[in-house]
Amino acid sequence: MSGAQLDLTLAEAGSSLNDWRVGGSVLVPDASTLDPGLTGSLSGSVGGTLGQADLRVQGTVNGFALSVPATFEGGELRVQQAQASSPELGTATLSGLAFPRLSLSGAAQLQGQLAGRYDLSVSGDYAAPTAKLSGQLAGEPGSFHSSGLNLGGTAVSATLQDGRWQAQLRGPAVSGTVRGVLGARWPDRRVRWASRAPI
Numbered sequence: 533m534s535g536a537q538l539d540l541t542l543a544e545a546g547s548s549l550n551d552w553r554v555g556g557s558v559l560v561p562d563a564s565t566l567d568p569g570l571t572g573s574l575s576g577s578v579g580g581t582l583g584q585a586d587l588r589v590q591g592t593v594n595g596f597a598l599s600v601p602a603t604f605e606g607g608e609l610r611v612q613q614a615q616a617s618s619p620e621l622g623t624a625t626l627s628g629l630a631f632p633r634l635s636l637s638g639a640a641q642l643q644g645q646l647a648g649r650y651d652l653s654v655s656g657d658y659a660a661p662t663a664k665l666s667g668q669l670a671g672e673p674g675s676f677h678s679s680g681l682n683l684g685g686t687a688v689s690a691t692l693q694d695g696r697w698q699a700q701l702r703g704p705a706v707s708g709t710v711r712g713v714l715g716a717r718w719p720d721r722r723v724r725w726a727s728r729a730p731i
Contacts, residue, residue, distance in 0.1 A: 536560045540578060550583025563593050570594060595620075602630065611636070620644060624652060634661050650688070663692040674704040 540556035556578045563570035574591035580603075587602040587609075600614040609631035617623040626638035636654040650667030671684025686703030698711045 536565060542582075545581070548583070550581060552582045553580075554582055554585055555579050558589075560591070563591075574598070576600075607632065613638075622647075626652060626654065633657055640665070640667075646688070648688070660694055665690045669703075 537559040538556070539558075540554060543553040543555075545551050545553045558574075558576045558578065560566060560574040563572045563574060570593055572591060572593040572595075574589055574593065576587060576589035576591075578585055578587055580586040584603060584605040587600075587604060589598065589600040589602070591598055596616045596618050598614075598616050600611055602609055602611045602614070604610075608629060610628065611630050612627050613625055614627065614630075615623060615625045621644060622640060622642040624638065624640035626636040628636040628638075630636065634654050634656055636652075638652050640650045640652050642648060642650065647670040648668050649670075650665045653664045654661055656662045666689045667687075669683055669686045669688060673685030674682050675684030676682050682705045683701075683703060686701050686706060688699060688701060690697060690699040692714070695714045696711070697714060698709065700709050701707060
């Protein structure tokens, strides 16, 4: 792969090819070589055997610090406590199957407008993954949120699929559903919002 540096060594360690020892490193000094929309750099190490390889990748991509421990065995790539963090947005941790399909789950501690703790899941095929988030905005129920609205303690349930998102809010002050498209400045017109208390 152009721009990526891969250095691997193999050592025979048994009668089966799966028993051969593997070791080495990978370096991606410019993440845009993986995708033009990415910035940053990645580095990692490879160990174990061809039958069960241990991978460790770390770096920064689009402002997120990444730490990804993974295992490749039987044609499947699984991650264990893979972490992405941002000073502005917070930290998310995911574990589970990452290839050939997605079946990941974990939690996020977010900051800013969505400050709070959430459960996360990502599932499906790479061509059309589905991401789900559920949790609660920080603060006591009905308390004032960083947005200036009394959204503290509001339950949030959101889904992202095919570039479209939907979020449901349930709390003492507000209850409603907001829908939109990633990259759009405003939610689309299919918005239902019911204020249950003065804001």
